[in-house]
Structures are given as C-alpha cells and as structure tokens.
Amino acid sequence: MPECPLSGLKLLVVDDDADTRDLFAFLLEENGADVIKAGCVSEAIALFQQRDPDLVISNIMMPDEDGCALMRQIKRLDAQRNRQTPAIAISGLTRTEDRDRALLAGFQTYLTKPVALNGVLNAVSALTGRKLPV
Structure with a gap:
C-alpha cells in the first residue's frame, strides 16, 4: 500500500466551529496527517506548545481572539525557538485588506470560504x- 502523502506531519487545526474542525481533520487524516484540533486561541497556544505542530490551519474570525492574534503569539513562540511554523488562514472575509492583515500577522496562505477541500490539501502540500x- 502506498504511503499517505501527509504521513508524519502534525497539523494544528483551529476553528470555533466543531463541524469545520472535524471536516478538516477528517480530510487531513485521510491523507496521513496527525491532526490536533483546537476551538479557540488559548487552547491552540497550549496545544502548540505541547505538541509542536509542523503547520497551523486557523480560522480568522473567532470570538474572543481572532486568528491573527493566534499567529502573532505563534510568531513570538517561534522566535524563542528559532523556527518558523507555516500557517494557513481560513476566512469568510474576501477584501484585499483582510488578506493583507492576515499575511502581515504571519500566515503564508489565505483561503476564503467556502474553501474547496482540495484547496486546503494543495496549500498544505505547498507549505510542507x-x-x-495527481
């Protein structure tokens, strides 16, 4: 049996919507990834520090703190460890300034909702x- 393309990767999926988290987790796990799920920024930061994921996929619009706040915290943690964790932003916001804000916060890729599932896989593939x- 061929190896799954994402085998060995630890991915942190952050979204306040449980159905979205589960859908992304299912997609990524079907392709071999080890998926860690968080429902808010504080939970994501705790899991990030405990599990040291290879990549983060985060919703931007969440209650309390948003995905940009999460990314700024991850960048601070990465600076202490002299590394850079790649990250994908998922958002319902389609304006250029929203995309630019996310990229300035530290995300490398910005996908807008509704997100095509192969778009998520392609972004993970590109960043890892x-x-x-085919």
Whole structure:
C-alpha cells in the first residue's frame, strides 16, 4: 500500500466551529496527517506548545481572539525557538485588506470560504513540500 502523502506531519487545526474542525481533520487524516484540533486561541497556544505542530490551519474570525492574534503569539513562540511554523488562514472575509492583515500577522496562505477541500490539501502540500497524488 502506498504511503499517505501527509504521513508524519502534525497539523494544528483551529476553528470555533466543531463541524469545520472535524471536516478538516477528517480530510487531513485521510491523507496521513496527525491532526490536533483546537476551538479557540488559548487552547491552540497550549496545544502548540505541547505538541509542536509542523503547520497551523486557523480560522480568522473567532470570538474572543481572532486568528491573527493566534499567529502573532505563534510568531513570538517561534522566535524563542528559532523556527518558523507555516500557517494557513481560513476566512469568510474576501477584501484585499483582510488578506493583507492576515499575511502581515504571519500566515503564508489565505483561503476564503467556502474553501474547496482540495484547496486546503494543495496549500498544505505547498507549505510542507509534500507531493499529493495527481
């Protein structure tokens, strides 16, 4: 049996909507990833510090703190460890200034809702250097 394209990757999925978290987790796990799920920024930061994920996928619009606040905290933690964790922003906001704000916060990729599931896989592939089957 061929190896799954995302085998060995730890991915942190952050979204306040449980159905969205579960959908992304299912998609990524089906492709071999080890998925860690968080429903808010504080939970995500705790899991980030405990599990040291290879990549973060985060919703931007969440109650309390948003995905940009999460990314700023991750950048501070990464600076202490001399590394950079790649991250994908997921958002219902489609304005250029919203995209720019997320990229300035530290996300490398910005996907707008509704997100095509192959778009998530392609973004993960691009940021991790993993080849997906054609």
